[in-house]
Amino acid sequence: MKIGVISDLHKVCGRRVFDALRGVSLILSLGDIEDENIICDLGALANVISVRGNCDNCFSPTTFPVTRTLDILGKKIFMSHIFSPVHDLRGMDVYLYGHTHIVENRCENGVLYFNPGSPTTPRKGGKSIGILEIFGKEKDVRGHIIEI
DSSP states (O other): OEEEEEOOOTTOOOHHHHHHHTTOSEEEEOSOOOOHHHHHHHTTTSEEEEOOOTTOTTSOTTTSOSEEEEEETTEEEEEESSOOTTSOOTTOSEEEOOSSOOOEEEEETTEEEEEOOOSSOOSSSSOEEEEEEEETTTTEEEEEEEEO
């Protein structure tokens, strides 16, 4: 299963983002989208699950909570916009976050820490989104950074 991971669009979602997300089964948004229309447009590609970013004042806190925990194919995925070491990650396989506009794709103590960067305003490196891949008999999970 391929899952698109986006963050920090800040009201801009260009054709390259849509092209990079074609064929994913699900899109996870890590906040700072700032425009409900973008969520609707992305929904034409795949179901979108989102958390609120610090700039997402247009979104309802009940529709877009600050954090979410998902179970996808048996993998526990924790989502938040802002990284915090105080989040309880016991039993989690993946910690997704944004906010920094800097990509991260590392595994520590059995948890994949994954930040897709930003497709509009990266702070280091190029414009990017992420793809999470859950695959194989053991349902391994791997993160990929896609420069756009």
